[in-house]
Amino acid sequence: MAYxxxxxxFVRAGTTSDWQSPELAAHATGLALTNLSRGLYADHYNGLVTKGQPVLNPTVSSAEPAGDPVKIIVSDCGDSTNWLKYRADNGQLADDEPGGRHAINAIVEKQADGSWKVTDYGVHDMGTC
Structure with a gap:
């Protein structure tokens, strides 16, 4: 699944805050790709990297049109408890805020070449699921 x-x-790119990683465009485009790159650039600029792995639990909320979908809406409750930001210079946690569960909504669309890519997503505040 593209999601x-x-x-x-994003997890792989986050280990070095590689905001220019060509991997990012493999499964994301449009606003989704822009947001991934911007987030990684901000971390790079601030000397941060991300370690660990989020826990995802995606489900398909809808598929349009139902018979032969070209657009899928994904709902998720992602857990960032073991996926945190660290200072790149000394490996220390960037802050004392724990991770947690966040509602995530995403749009996944079929591309002209037949591939599926995330075109937009939103991560809501911690504790939203």
Whole structure:
């Protein structure tokens, strides 16, 4: 599923805050790709990296059109408890805020080449699921 693959790509890029990673475009495009890159650039600029792995529990909320979908809405409750930001210079936690559960909504659309990519997503505040 493109949704899980996008997060896997983001996790790998986050270990070095590689905001220019070509992997990011493999499963994300449009606003989703822009948001991933911007988040990684901000971490890079601030000297942060991300370690660990989020826990995802995605479900398909809707598929349009139902018979031969080209757009899928994904709902998730992602857990960032073991996926935190660290200072790149000394490996220390960036802050004392624990991770937690966040509601995530995403749009996954079929591309002209037949592949599926996340075109937009939103991560809501901690404790929203």
């Amino acid at each position: 899980r693959a996008m997060w896997d790509d």
